[in-house]
Amino acid sequence: MKWVSTNDRQLFCLVDRLAFTLLCLTGVVLLVGVFQWQSGWQINTDLRALLPVDPDDGLLQLAEERLQQKIDNKIILLLASTDKKRLNQAADHVFSILNKQSNLKINNGIGSRAGLQDWFDALKVNRFSLLTEQQRVLLLTNNAAVLVDEARRNIFNLQSIGNIGLVQDDPLGLFSQYITENYSPRSNIRVEGQRVFVNTDTESDPAYIVLQLDVLVNVFSLAEQESIVAAIKNIEADLSRGYPGVSLYKSGLIFHAAGAAETAKKEITLISIGSLIGVISLFLMTFRSFLPLILSLASVLFGGLIAFILCHAFFSSVHFITLVIGVTLIGVSIDYSLHYFAKCVEPGNQVVRFRPIAIIFSAIALSLTTSVLGYSSLLLAPLPGLQQVAAFSVLGLIFSWLFVVSVYPRLSFSGLSRTPKKMLLFALLPKRFWDFLGKRQIILIAVLACLSISVLLIANVQLSNDVRILHKPDPDLMRDEALIREVLNSPAPNQFFIVRGRSVQTVLEQEENFRKTLDKLVADGVIEHYQGVSQFVPSQVQQRDNYDLIADKLYFSGGPVARFMDELGFSDSVISEHLRLFAASKNQCLLLPEKLSLTDSMGLMWLGKVGSEYASIITLSGVDDLGILATAAQQESNILFVDKVQQLTHVIGTQQRFAALLLFVAYGVVMLMVVCWYRSIAAVMLVLVPMLSTLTVIAILTLLGQAISLFHLFAFFLVLGLGMDYSIFIRESTREESSSYVAILLSAGTSCLSFGLLSISSTPMVSHFGFVVLLGCLFNFVLAPLVSQTLNKSGERSVAKA
Amino acid sequence: MGKIRIKRGVIKHQLLFFILFFLAATSSWAADKRENDKAVTEILQQLQTSNVLQGKFVQHRTLVGIPNALQSSGYFVFWRSHGLYWHLEKPFSHALTYTPDEILFWGEAEKTAQPGRQKSKIQQQTSRILLAIFGGDLSQVQDMFELTWRSTGSSWEIELQPKTYAAKKSIDKVLVKGSRHIDVLTIWAKEGDEMRILFSDVAAVARVPVSYCKYFPEPSSALCHAP
Structure with a gap:
C-alpha cells in the first residue's frame, strides 16, 4: 500500500472523520437498541397501521380506535354439528382447554347473573318512564284505548306466558312489551347456564354453540399470536380426532394478523434466501472470493440493523411491511460495495490503498444523495406505513454508505481476481448495442418509443384504488367469518353511525332524534335493523316525557289503567297501591350504568368520553343503500356515517394522486440537483434513464391489463433511485473502463433477484412493488449506457476531479 | 379361627x-x-x-292480586306443520294463528283474512313451544326445557322445566296432561300468575274444515279441500 497525492490525503482525512462519526453514531444507536431490547421489540402486523390518521376529525379517529379496541381483542368460535349430544361433549372439551389458557378468557357477553338481575331490577323500578315508539305514538294520538284492548286480549292469550312480571305490576303489559322489543336478542341465540346456543329452524339443521373469548394480551404480538393460534389449531385437531362431525368456525382479528405475519415470515425467508443465493453466486462468479461478499452483506446488515433500531425508537414499533420492503435494501445499498470492489479489481488500484474510494467517492456520494432525495419524498406521503418504509430505506442507505467509505479503505483487497471475460461481455452488452446503433438511430428509437408509449398510456392507462391491494385474507377465514355473521345476525362491521354530544344526555337525545330517521329507513328497506344505546336507556328528557304522557293518558284518577284493573277484578287496595307506586316514581330516572359490562352489545355501542365529547355508535344490519345512509347523516350536525370500505378507497385514491404528484416532484428535485452538481443543463439527460424505464414499465403494465396502483407508484421512486445510480456511475467513468458496467450488471442482478422475488408475494401491494422494480431495474440496466452516448463530457466539470 | x-x-x-x-x-x-x-x-x-286436531277449550287465568280466576273459552284447530288457530269466543271474540315463524292476529274484519303480524324472537319461540306440545314433537322444545314424563295406564303427563335464562325469567314450569290427546295444559309464570287450559271434544279429523283454511299459511294443501 502507498499514498498517492495531496487530494487523496484530504480524502483520507474526510474518511477518517466519517469513520469517527460512524463510530460515535453506532455507539449511540446501539445504546438506544439495548434500551429498546430490554422493553422488547414490537413488530406491528396490523395493516390498518399503514393508513393515515384523518386530520379532519379527531373524534372520528378516537371513536374508531375505541371501537377497534373493543373488537380487536375478541375471538368468536362457533361449534357446529347435527349431533347435539356430541356437540355438547365437544363444547365441554373446548371449554376445559380454553379455561387453561392464561391469555384467553371465556366471555359470552351475558354478564353475571347478579349484574343482569340488578339491571332488570333497575329497569322495573323505572318502568313507568319506559315506552316503545309504538306505545308513544298511540298515546300521543289519544289511542290509549288501543293499548287497553291489546292488554285485555293479551290476558287471555297464550303468548302472555312470555310476559315478564306480574299483571298487577304491569297491567297493560307496557313494560313487558318494552323489554321484548329492546332487550330480546335479534339472533336466534339462547343462553343456557354459561353456554350460548343458536336455535335452528329444523332438526336436520346443524346446531351451534357460540364461544366468545377475550384476548387478554396484545393481539399484534407475534409470540402471543403464535400461542393463541396454536391453541385453537390444537382444539381443531382434537375435534377432528375425538369428535367427528363437529366443525369449528373462527372469527377474530388475531387470525388475520397471525395469517399476515405467517405469510410475511415465509416471504421474508424466501426473499432473503433467494436473494442471498443469487448474490453469493454473482459475487463468486465475479470476484472469486468470499471477502467482498462478506463485507457487502456486512454493510447491508449494518445499515439494516441501525435502520431497524432507529425506526423502532422513533415509531415505537416496526411494521412487518417495512421489514419486507426493507429486505430489498440488499439490492440497493449493496451497489456502493459493488462499485468499490469493481474498482479494486482494476489493474493498479489494488496496490494503491485509497485509489478505489477516491475514484468512486463522488459517484457514490451523488448516488446516495439522489436516492435519499427520491426516498425522502415518500416521507411527505401521509401514509404512516410508507413513511416508515422511507425512513428505514434512507437510514439503511446512509449507514451502509458510511460503512463502505469508512471501513473498506482500511482493508486490503489485493487477493481479488479480475472479472471473468464472459461477465465483462455480458456487462457491456447494452453498451455495445447502443454503440452499434449510433447516435441518430438512438435518438430516432428514443423518440419513436416515447411517442408510442405516450399514445398507449394516454389511451389506456388505468388507476386502481381497490382496498384489496392492502391485504388478501385467507379464504377459509373469510368463509368462517361469513357463516358466523349469518348465524349470529351480527351487525355490519364496516358501516355504522357515530353520534356525538357534549354530555351523555345530549348523545342520548341526539340518538333518539336520529332514530326517527332510521325508523323510516327501516320501513323503506334501506336497512334491516339498527341498534343504539338509547333503545336500552332512553335520555332523561325522553323518560320524563314518557312518564308525563303515561300520567296524562293512562294513570289519572279513574283513568284507563284503574278501570282495566277494576275490570279484571283487582281489589281497590291493589289498584290504589299500584297508582301510589306510579306517583312515587315521578322523579325517578334510569341512568346509563358507569360500567357497561352488562351486555356486550350495549358496551360495544357506548364509546363514552372521547376527547372533550361523548360518543355512541349506532350499529346497522342488512345495509342496502350506503348513499342514503350518508345523506341521512349529513342532514344532522352531530351524526357521522362511517363506511370504512369507502373511507379506505378514498384514502388510497387520495394517496395515489399524492404519490403521482410526489413522483414528479422527486424527478424535478433530482434534475435540479444534477444540473447544479455538474453545472450543465445537459446533465438532465442522466434522469432520462429512470424516466424512460418508468414510462416503459407503465406501458407494460397497461399492456398486461394491470391498473396502476398506489404501490406501483411507490416502486417508481425506487426505479428513479436505481436508474440514477446507474447513470451517475456511467457518467463518472472517466475513460472507457469496464468496471462501472460490471458493477451495474451486479447491481441490476442483485436488485432483480431481491425485487423479482418480492413480485411473487401473496400480498398484492408487495407484489406490485416488486414487479415494477424488477422491470425497472432491467430497463435501467439496458438504458444506462445511453448516458455515455448522449452526454458530451468534455464540456462539463467532473466532480471526481473537483 | x-x-x-x-x-x-x-x-x-x-x-x-x-x-x-x-x-x-x-x-x-x-x-x-x-x-x-x-x-x-x-x-x-x-x-x-293426527295431522289435524280440533276441539274446545276453557281457560282459567289466575293472577296474583285477584281472588277469582279469569275464565275464557273458545275453540281451536291444529294443523301439523302449518299452525294452531286459536279462537277466543268468551268474554270477547278474538282469534289468532300460531305459525312456526310468527303469530297472525285476526282482527274484527277477520273474513278478509288480513292478519296483523308479530315476528319477534319471543313470539316465535312461544309459537314453537305450543306447536311442539300440540304436535307431540317435543324434540323441538328440548333445547329450552327439561322434560319429565309420567304415565299411568292410558293417561300421561309431561312436565317442562325451563333451561334457558330467558325462559326462566318468565316461566316457572309447564305441565301437559292427556290421554288420547291433550286434556290439560297448565303454565305457571315465574312470579305466581297461572294459566290453566282444559280441552274438551278434542278429535282428530282427516281435513282442515274449509272455512278455516284461510287462517293458516299455505292453505292450498290437499288437506284443505273438501272430501
Missing part, C-alpha cells in the same frame, strides 16, 4: 345378597325405564299420528 370363618361366610353372604339386590334393582329400574320409554314412544306416536 372358627368365628372368623363364620364372619367371613356372613360377609360373603351379605356381599352376595347386596350384589343380587343391586342387580335386581338395576334390572327392575332398567325394565321400568324401558317400559317408560316404550310408553313415551307410544304416546308420542299417538300424538304425532
